[in-house]
Amino acid sequence: MASDSFQGRKPFTEGEVRTIAYLQDQFKAAGLEPGNGNSYLQDVPMIDILSQPDPVMQVQSPKGTLQLKGFDEYVLSTPKTDPVISLDKVPVVFAGYGVVAPEYNWNDYAGLDVKGKIVMVLVNDPGFNNGDTTLFKGKTMTYYGRWTYKFEEAARQGARGCLVIHSTAAASYPFSVLQNGWNTSALRLDNKNESLLDAEGWITMDAAKKLLVAGGQDTSIIAKADIRGFKPAPLNATVSTHIRTKVTYNKSHNVIGKITGTKYPNEYILYTAHWDHLGIGKPDATGDSIYNGALDNASGTAGLLEFARAWKSLKTPPERTIVFLAVTGEEQGLLGSAYYAQHPVYPVATTVTVLNVDEVNNYGKTKDVMLIGNGQSDMDDILKEEAEKRGRYISYDASPEAGHYFRSDHFSFAKAGIPASGQGLGIDVIGKGKDYGRKMQEAFNAQHYHAPSDQYNASWDLSGAIDDLQLMFLIGKRLAYSHTWPGWKQGSEFKAERDKTAAERK
Template identity: 35%
Template sequence: MIRFYSALIFMLFSLSLSGCAYRQIMVPEVTDGEFAAAYRNDLKTLASDEFQGRKPGTPGGKLTQEYLINSFKSIGLEPGNNGSYVQEVKLILSKTTATGITFVSSDSESLNIELNTHIISRIEGVDADLILVNKQMIFVGFGSESEEFKWHDYADIDVNGKIVIILRNHAGFAANDSSVLDRPSSAKHGYFSTKFKEAKSQGALGAIVIIDSTLSKSKFYWKRWVERASKGRNSLYDGEVDSSTLKLVAYFNLEKAKQLFAMAGYDYDSLLVAAQTPGFKSFDLGITLSGDFMREQTIYSSNNVLGLIRGSKRPDEVVIYTAHWDHLGMGEAVEGDSIYNGTADNGTGTASILSLARAFMAQPLPPKRSILFMGYTAEEMGLLGSKYYADNPVFPLGKSVASINIDMLNFAGETHDLIMFGSGKSDLDEYAKRAAKKLGMHVQDDLWPQERYYYRSDHISLARKGLPSMSMDTGIDSKEHGKEWGMEYHQMITDSIYHKVTDEYSEDLNVDGIMQYLQVVFDVGYTLANSSKFPNWKKDDEFRPIRDASRSKVRMEKTSY
């Protein structure tokens, strides 16, 4: 890797004399040597059994944070949070138990349900206990309310103080009909969070979503959901009391849901078709729910880890590289292995920010803008670390330049391409395309838009605050094996590695494609850090108004002095 650093130093020095733009720099090949060796060492260490799957709140999580802090120090980064390398994130673990969960029809037929077998639930709000006695059940289709799409599942139905039962995803997806909820913004109506938020706004006492795997492109394993739910749910702890009327949130096994509808005299498949039709009317199922639910809570802390290279000209303007350091920890043993090592997810991203930090520190001059390298905690618990930073940024987001998030790179080797999740959303696409072109590569659009990957990792937390945020993946068009093989490899990773104990480190893992990727994201960050431009979202993007407002506020503050 000496060859990489010396080549960059020489070219940057030459350009500083000539005044040429950085975009003309030829990015050297970095698939061998010191850089790749250091990357492998970090990856191997982070994914070792010693780190116990890097779960927040465990010894393995603490060890991971210490490793990042010590690495940042040895690389030469400043503390990224006002003299500290950490930003404390308070979390709360809630575990729900229940007895006597029973659905009863109008003719007194009953269906008994077991928690964490047939249904997964949690109590919302301040009360630790929730006793339900004969609460009415209302079927609200997909539970969507949208003036934009003229879709109103809650029209002409009173759900106040009642339990709503909801279909997964949204009507357009279920119907496979582009005329139904046909714009990209319709995707949000399929999110669980959107459904629960709408149920809350309608005054529902509880909301139950039926988990039908046919209503998602993702592989679904109910058993895995149950296993994770039995360990409890983590969320950010802010000490505030939720006084909303929604007290119960639950996910329902499909087979039991079909039995429930049959008991009420309805066929699930017929109702699914009906709910996809514009003008669908929600209705009372003639079923009641009873049950005693109890909640135990534990408050604990974890940390985002931050290291900084201070800019020489505009230090208050910050380019941010991020990756979540956490994984799933330890769980049920599979063939004798109980450690979810998380090599790909997200050892690859965590090792990447360390490698990028070394590359930037090797430059002869510091960047004009500051560069923040941040390892988020608790991504696997619901993007909690990034949500906390987005709500409590160390550096004002109006002055932050962009976020480049790295999450779960693959080991397919060198490719002709890289994949941009959320392609077409911001100016950052063009930065990546120019950087990739220098390597003879191209950046292609998201190949799996139905999976909504852009909305499923940490960059979305900052995006929702208006900061242009890039999420790019390693490619699938393998130089050695071709595109078809690459697609098969991607599917194999999804089916056989993702969130499984098989996501382990091996010396046979091919990091050559990751080295390509790191050259490109280094280029993007370097260009941004030595520019005076602020990239933005595209004109019609959902996050553009937020960014415009934050940048306008910064400009107004400057003129007020």
């Protein structure tokens, strides 16, 4: 799936056609039943929007006019389908983190009217930068810290646009990752009556400071946003630019197979992985423009196929139904999993759990297995118990500020109330130690994540991947031959949604 012939597996391209044909063939060969009636496919209606922003953004203020350079200092796109989005002298507001979080007694929009304006906000949470562990979850990102939330909240507040201020530490990836999306198409679900911004984008920290100073603010206001009681600051500045669009309405596809349970066929355990990647885009220094996505996430999809073969090899079929779901559009914002969660083939109420694979370990066996989203559900305890049976131990997210729990497909199911497992990659490499494992992960994120160089390499050591996949298989097996229902822990933001459907599981 990471070969050039699959063209980077972007939805709506020949790469998708080849990928879903391949997956259907593999599901059939493994002996899986069609997972959606008589079909292995679930249609996912999407809109492909090619945003073509102007090369500059004009900033006007009493201090004069300055130009910000597109690509170098900001990236911009639109989720709307208008032929042209015109931003003409639109006022700018610095709105701190752009967060409305009643449970944390925090509202960056309190008393602020941003209707028709551009809000500029910081990525991550208030607790990240100032080290105050009493703010939100300290350095552990909540959903309020994700850029997707920033755009959603800005739209709810009536803003025309939102610029997220980038920093590598707070975002957990360099600005170059965002530059890869400049002047390229992006997908969203074809949802009706959805509140959308005219413009969504990122701006470098240096450019944001230029904008603040032009608008009459001192750059120290950025640090003040970390302090409870921060007051947002309208800037005495406006911005002007245009975004032209080319729009395509189409359908992408989730691929679904199943093994029907013998005793509880209407109770479901889902194994998931996303099949998509970024397609063909900006060439790297070597001239390679195919974003093959070998680890992210051809490797996880390969794991999904191995799960299917392993389950079919068992002499005693599972008592609960096992569903194998390869989803589309993860790289565009968890779109395929979000669509499934909103339009489930199998009832959400009687879906036991979701076990998601997003990248596998390519650097050898580890003593540990990483738990992402610690403290959320009973799946944490099951993972710990099964890991210890195999002589392994649980480690915890080394970079909780990156918000990994909200960046992969299990999150779509968690929002729907399904206890979904966030299993990450260990770093305690047998015979090489934690520093080696940490360096391997850091090197991938810095050099290969969302880059054409994420390609299959025959020198990879996949023994650790096999261990991790076996563990995930055994967790599913433990639940497949039982009638127990893992739940959310007290205090989880997802518990209330699950509680609504408790009667349907009795």
